[in-house]
Amino acid sequence: MIKLSKGRMSAWIVALSVLFMIIQVYTMLRLPDLTSDLINNGVARGNITYIYHTGAWMAFYSLLSVLFGVANTYTSSVASQKLGMRLRRDIYDKVMGYSNEEFDKIGTSSLITRTSNDVVQIQNVVMMFLRLMIMSPIMLIAASVLAYGKSARLTEIFLVAIPVLILIIGVAMYYAVPLFKAMQKKTDRINLVFREGLTGVRVIRAFGRDQFEQDRFKEANQDFTQNAVKVFSIMSVIFPLVTLVMSGTNVGITWFGGHLIADQAMQVGDLVAFMTYAMQVLLSFMMLAMIFVMVPRAQASADRINELLQAQSTIKDPAASASASQTASLVFKNVGFKYTGAEDPALSGVTFSAKSGQTVAIIGGTGSGKSTLINLIPRFYDVTTGSIQVNSQNISDYKQENLRDLIALTPQKAILFTGTIRENLKYGNPQATDMELWHALDVAQASDFVKELVDGLDAHVEQGGDNFSGGQKQRLAIARALVKKAAIYIFDDSFSALDFKTDAKLRAALKTDPEIQKAVVVIVAQRISTVVDADTILVLEDGRMTGAGTHAELKKSNQAYQEIIDSQIRKGDQ
Structure with missing residues (x-):
């Protein structure tokens, strides 16, 4: 004491x-x-x-x-x-x-x-x-x-x-x-x-x-x-x-x-x-x-x-943060990760790269390591083997604050904070103007229901966003990520609560947005329809990357991807 x-x-x-x-x-x-x-x-x-x-x-x-x-x-x-x-x-x-x-x-x-x-x-x-x-x-x-x-x-x-x-x-x-x-x-x-x-x-x-x-x-x-x-x-x-x-x-x-x-x-x-x-x-x-x-x-x-x-964090900051390249990029080099106390690695041998304007989609079954891979990019965990580069610099050379300034993340579970819609949207960019907020809402397909609210951007958000539906919370969380000007936008299965029509509109809006075109977009999804337009699709199975390519390429050559397509076709999901 x-x-x-x-x-x-x-x-x-x-x-x-x-x-x-x-x-x-x-x-x-x-x-x-x-x-x-x-x-x-x-x-x-x-x-x-x-x-x-x-x-x-x-x-x-x-x-x-x-x-x-x-x-x-x-x-x-x-x-x-x-x-x-x-x-x-x-x-x-x-x-x-x-x-x-x-x-x-x-x-x-x-x-x-x-x-x-x-x-x-x-x-x-x-x-x-x-x-x-x-x-x-x-x-x-x-x-x-x-x-x-x-x-x-x-x-x-x-x-x-x-x-x-x-x-x-x-x-x-x-x-x-x-x-x-x-x-x-x-x-x-x-x-x-x-x-x-x-x-x-x-x-x-x-x-x-x-x-x-x-x-x-x-x-x-x-x-x-x-x-x-x-x-x-x-x-x-x-x-x-x-x-x-x-x-x-x-x-x-x-x-x-x-x-x-x-x-x-x-x-x-x-x-x-x-x-x-x-x-x-x-x-x-x-x-x-x-x-x-x-x-x-x-x-x-x-x-x-x-x-x-x-307690000392397992993630250490360097004495000085690296200077990031102006061009957005994301590179995984033989990345492996193992949780503390686990017998088997959650990820092993993951290698891919993406440049500005490209979209990388990650698909796979439950427990395949999709969210684990996403958590490694902002250094929520440190890689066990291999390395990750963001904007041509190893992420371990950045200070955590500087690294995360380059990343906008929409988590798997849409989390909103008590306050107003405006305050939630400006969470990652306090200087954002109303015009930028409405633009982000338009891209996220959320502007329609926000306009219907009596107070609009100043509408109250209850704890956890409980006064909105699951789809509305997801769209607001996506808009919050878009308001932040980032080099890498990560959407961790954040389209799951959206219907197919809204999903398609949102992805089309993302592709044509000028800010997004300058960045790397990483999408984790369960549905083929969400990843079909991606420049590169990574197929994960038990923590290993069993395929990488476009939808057309994987449809022809990757068995795991074909099984996902078949299962969703049978369910009328495509």
Whole structure:
């Protein structure tokens, strides 16, 4: 946690918080001594003036204690909340730089938990640290010294009370700490199941698996709940036991103190002050112990966050980015790729090239490696063997930001962001004019339905674009890619939700668009009709390129391509 706090907490705010806390402790420790003086020198002697005078000082110190307590709470809140804000910012920035491999390894649900729940745990402990962790030992030591000053003999009671408290809290920590650590992983599990249930709700309903998913969530929820019940049951036992010890200590102090007063070895006021100091000692010890119970859970959270911040992306940027050629080009040279932990490569021996104005289409069965090939171009993953060149430069010689500036990608799943159509279209080109936006919509065959909307380009887009149909979302995603001026346009099976007529119009519009004619177009598709006009069609089978050529050439010579044609003809797809 100390490592996470460095550079993310303001030193002067922490210093102010500690200063306010020290003043608060001082004022709190002055009150029992003043109470003692008031009883011994005021009440016992009937000195009303002294009572008023001492009472005024007690009121003054009480007011100071409240004021500096509020100031300490405020400054410690500012310090802890700003730490949380900066941690979330740094985690988000770090995660945005991850390659797909890191996302696959950690998982989205765990990333969400670490950014939210784990950060909150650290914030809480930092708040407790600035409020109590420093205050408790100071109060414990100072109150013990002052209590000893009032009566050395009565402090012997602490030799019994404190070991009993240590035993109670030690046993509780032994059983509670592992359960606290386990809660974070169980929170991950709940988030995973809940997120899958929300994102896949349509599939769940379509297959009638509502009860199965409810049982799955119930199991994860019960597991978390049982763990939480255990740990908080253990913690709940501590308070009545500690209260019992404190009450017993009070009884002991009153009993032995009464005998000391009877023997005139102690004054009544000193006994009252001693009892107050004793409570401060025991409460400080208890607060300190409670903090140490919470620290392991926060430390587990800190370890999980450190894991994110220290993780190094498998994709490294060069010191300086290469200068791209003005002419668009894409070259694959004997490219192979293997996912981490997989036995067989997802791609092997893929070789092809394309120049500006050319369209490369990729077709093949499910699991043939089409999307994997597409993900290698913007370096979402690094190739295992071979090399890829974009605009006459190896993609590993570009900085990722510069490489991706040359590429416009329409992913397999059309993703729209909350906002307006205009904001979504300008995502890759914030300087785009309305004329350019409408041109992109025209090419993507989306202008008709956008014009029908009341607000046009300013029409609201819900989360994930759920207020549009699948085909409309795809066309808007295609238009967003077209708005970006790129050297390579990639369409990863992004025509799948379009009818044949719209598909044909869109492809014809792409061929005649001046900007597209300057670029390389890569299309991944399942339908023959989508790829039939491509300059080069790559046929993938089990990660291998089994054919490359035009539609006419492959139709005559490639068996896999012929099988795809036959299957689609039989289905009336051509």
